[in-house]
Amino acid sequence: MGIRSFLAKPFASSVVKAQNRWAAAPVESQNAVFQSLLAGGKDTLFGKEHGFSSIRTYEDFKRQVPVRDYEDIKSYIQQVKEGKSDILWRGKPLYFAKTSGTTSGVKYIPISKESIPNHINSARNALLTYVHETGKADFLDRKLIFLSGSPILDMSGAIPTGRLSGIVNHHVPGYLRTNQLPSYKTNCIEDWEIKLDTIIGETLSEDMSLISGIPPWVQMYFDRIIAKTGKPIKDIFPNFSLFVYGGVNFEPYRAKIFESIGKKIDSIEMFPASEGFFAYQDKQVHEGLLLLLNSGIFYEFIPAEEFFNTNPTRLSIADVELGKNYVLIVNNNAGLWGYNVGDTIKFVSKNPYRIIVSGRIKHFISAFGEHVIGEEVEKAMQYAMQKHPEVELIEFTVAPMVTPDGDQLPYHEWFVEFAKPPQDMNAFARDIDQKLVQLNVYYKDLISGSILQTLKITALQPDAFRNYMKSQGKLGGQNKVPRLSNDRKLADELVKFRIN
CATH class of the missing domain: 3.30.300 (GMP Synthetase; Chain A, domain 3)
Incomplete structure (x- = not known):
């Protein structure tokens, strides 16, 4: 047993104990986040325009803060780009996560010093929860590959700007950086096909244990390796034991992925987005992803069939129903307020609150x-x-x-x-x-x-x-x-x- 796997088990136990505490008090956890967000936003331009100082309840909030898309916050984002402080959240963002929108073109989503732990710690906690549940930690002692975007950041005004996966790459914990692949230099390659061939060159002879990425791009990585070697992935990476994915429904890709590997292995589904890391799979044996209720995000849920109505119903975690399609609305500690992230979800459990991602409201x-x-x-x-x-x-x-x-x-x-x-x-x-x-x-x-x-x-x-x-x-x-x-x-x- 290596030092990483040895230390991971007590750390995992601590993380899961804390997780169980907030998961057992979902409404209280969300209320605490709600009050914290109001306090953080009341002295901002947005908070003053929407009367945050007079908001006492969620009903007050719904009356004073409408649901909005990116187009509705572009004017605020532009002011942040111009160097102004205290616009959507106190101070200035640490980063803008740049993402392509279907209707708005390029979107610039703020990430603050208060919100960056949500992105970093949630991915870490997903792995530690798996360690605690299964007792398997040896994968941490071997090489881990993360297929992600370039970590090179541009500037939007004075704000470093890049893809979320590239931003997160700058915050990989030191204890994992030494066994993380591909190298920083390779991750900076913009051309995907050149990058993929370079990744294969770096990883083919390594003892890979974990591979993470969006399934279709991981499949392309596997296809290139199989074409190059004539062998299934299990023969190239005999200790490959954990596949981490998100971004799309895995089911259409599952059979092909496991056929390429040559055996079934454990997997962890995550639900990250530029607007926040919302949920991760906390059990190998239960359906759904644990909704993160204590991570700087206050969630709202609109029944999907009402979303395009003039005044759709807005619900907090206390009032959702199992099996119903909801549009996910977020309020976070980077200054998104009543923000439609575009995803639809369903609750499959209330004890604890677990969800599946059912689609996109605009798709x-x-x-x-x-x-x-x-x-x-x-x-x-x-x-x-x-x-x-x-x-x-x-x-x-x-x-x-x-x-x-x-x-x-x-x-x-x-x-x-x-x-x-x-x-x-x-x-x-x-x-x-x-x-x-x-x-x-x-x-x-x-x-x-x-x-x-x-x-x-x-x-x-x-x-x-x-x-x-x-x-x-x-x-x-x-x-x-x-x-x-x-x-x-x-x-x-x-x-x-x-x-x-």
């Missing part, structure tokens, strides 16, 4: 009133793959075909890149469609009413999604393909890669 198809969401298409795909076990999936996305050629009815077009296609593509499409009919009553009505015809699959060439992302300058890092679009912008690009 849906409702060209005909069907309002199909990400969770539904992923469940439909998973169902079809279970019925057709020969299928291996690389990636997929769905878009409406509103005006097909001839006299055809409109339909949903599924763009799918297969590692191994189904033996019967028509049967595979029917199974997806039948499951979607079960999951979404509006879609069912449109199909049965002959408003829509059943979905069609457009099979794509190898590397179609990779080549598309490369063409958009979004290859690698934390970039993700949207699962659903309500228009044809992405679809019209992917059509170029279809298999005729």
Whole structure:
């Protein structure tokens, strides 16, 4: 046993004890965060404009602070860029996390000295919780690889600015930095394909035990290694025992990832975002991610079906229900107030509060009133793959075909890149469609009413999604393909890669 694994176990025990305390008092934990945030924001420009000094309760807060998107805080962010203090949060941010928005272009999300521990400690605590639950700590003594964005930071005014994963790279604890890969120099490479080849050169001969990253980019790393060596990953890294991931639903990628590894290993799902680290998997044997209620974030939840109403219901943790789709709204100690992060979640447990990430509120198809969401298409795909076990999936996305050629009815077009296609593509499409009919009553009505015809699959060439992302300058890092679009912008690009 090495020194890291030896020290990790008592540290893990301490972290889990503290975790259990706040998880056992969820409403009290959130109330304490709420009051702390009000105190931190009352003397800011935003706090004065929204009467923070008169807010006593959550009901007061809802009356005085509306839900907002990034466009609604851009004017405040601009003032911070100009060097002004005490705008959204006291003082100035330590960083801006730069992220690409679907409607707002590049977004600059503030990270403060008070909020940076949420990003750093939450990832650490996820690993320590795993150590405490399983007793496995030896992986900490070997090499750990984190596939992330470049740590090179630019300046927005006087504020260092970069991708969240690059910012976090500057705060990796010293006790892990000596066994972290890739090297800082390699992490700074901007071109993903050059970076990937360099990472492989650095890691191929190392004793890797943990690999972390977004599943499609980890899969590309595995594919390159297998092509280079002709061996499964377990033969290259025999001590690889833990896969850490986040950013997308793992289920569509699971079979292919584990086939590439050559064995099943433990995994930890995390839910980080530029706006905060919200949740992580705290149990290998229970569904869902533990919502972090004592980490500088006060959460609100809007029923997804009400989100686009004029005055949607806003709930605190005390009033949520199991199994209901909510839009996640955050207030944090970096100056985000009533902020819509765009994700939808469902609670699968209240003791403690655990969630699953069900999709994106802006990623849906409702060209005909069907309002199909990400969770539904992923469940439909998973169902079809279970019925057709020969299928291996690389990636997929769905878009409406509103005006097909001839006299055809409109339909949903599924763009799918297969590692191994189904033996019967028509049967595979029917199974997806039948499951979607079960999951979404509006879609069912449109199909049965002959408003829509059943979905069609457009099979794509190898590397179609990779080549598309490369063409958009979004290859690698934390970039993700949207699962659903309500228009044809992405679809019209992917059509170029279809298999005729």
